[in-house]
Amino acid sequence: MLEKYKLDQDSQWIGILLQRYTLLLLGVCMKYLKNEEAAKDAVQQVFLKAIIALPKTNVEFLKSWLYSIARNHCLMQLRDKTKWVTISTEADIQDNSFFEPFDTNKEQTILILEKALLDLNPPQETCVKLFYLEKKSYQEIVAATGFSLLQVKSYIQNGKRNLKTLVIQKLQQL
Amino acid sequence: MSDLKNILSNSNIIDEQLFQKYLAGTASAEERFFVENQMAEDDIVNEAIEGLQNFKDPQLAQTYVAQLNSQLQKQIGKRKKRQFNKLIKEQSWTIIAIIVVLTISAIAYFTIQLLHHSPR
Incomplete structure (x- = not known):
């Protein structure tokens, strides 16, 4: 869609593209601002900024780029209120969706992954197994393990990240 | 084996309807896993x-999304007009x-035509 815009400069493409992220941006703004109306206004501002900046910017990953604008906008608003929130200019959040350095279909990768699972710390191993192998929901894992929802999310996210690192390391050693 | 692949896989699809169903608590087990898997792999999601x-009301988020779109x-229309x-x-x-x-070409053409057809 961005390529199409670059070709014919028709801003209609930007509109179609941005609409795909409305709900996501609303959620992110709500997470920071904790106010429904303020979140809605913030998304509107993000769109305005994006419409102006997109034609002049070479954006590779639109989701991360929009997220940075939304987060900075919300933090600016919060800073205006509290005067002490630090604002970063770059998103330090990791967008993992573009990261897949190995062939997940390779049997060797799967075998390494099976072994790497055992190298995780026990809470991470339990949560990853319950989530990915037994397909339990977050709530079901909370009930089964006694961990809080935040802990479960964190164990799954960190467990997954650690597993990827372990698999890459072991693949490189081969 | 196939379940293990889920740990390494990445999905970049943002399915608003699916998110709405998840938020409303009406998603199937498969859909719920899809959303929660995205949450696990993508901090933004x-x-x-x-x-x-x-x-407070998941329906309100949907209304806001429609209004924002x-x-x-x-905005896009205004920009195009500008x-x-x-x-x-x-x-x-x-x-x-x-x-x-x-205009000059048309006048010249009609003048020539007029001169051409006028009786001498």
């Missing part, structure tokens, strides 16, 4: 879902020149 869960279309006006303004002399040349 995770933050967004957590934010959306703060809406409609406002976005209006771009068109800017183009007209920038190219006004070119447009005037084309109109003048065409």
